[in-house]
Amino acid sequence: MTPPMIRDAMFxxxxxxxxxxxxxxxLNDIASRLEHDQDIDAERLRGIRLxxxxxxxxxxxxxxxxxxxxxxxxTV
Structure with a gap:
């Protein structure tokens, strides 16, 4: 997924x-991290409570x- 796809997601x-x-x-933080080639902690996403x-x-x-x-x- 691209950063714009993440930022523009509608629910x-x-x-x-x-x-x-x-x-x-x-979602903005995730998109920004992708734009700047920073790691995203997949386990953090799994355990997130909103x-x-x-x-x-x-x-x-x-x-x-x-x-x-x-x-x-x-997969990356």
Whole structure:
């Protein structure tokens, strides 16, 4: 995945979901690390716990994106 794909990821909003104020900075950090050839800790992504909020991002969609990023990091 490219940094723009990560930054531009869009998620459905659900009644209760992941807090965008936690998800967006996380994805920006990951994209920035990729742009600067810095390591991404795949295990950290596996264990990450994001706060929930009303009208948050769909957890399944966010988890799927983080899983794809993690799998790419493990194959590099």
């Amino acid at each position: 459905d909003v659900t009644r209760v979901g992941y807090d965008p104020l936690a998800v967006d900075p996380l 706060p929930m909020t009303r009208d948050g991002y769909d957890p399944g969609q966010v988890d799927d994106l983080l899983d794809r990023i993690r799998m790419e990091c493990e």
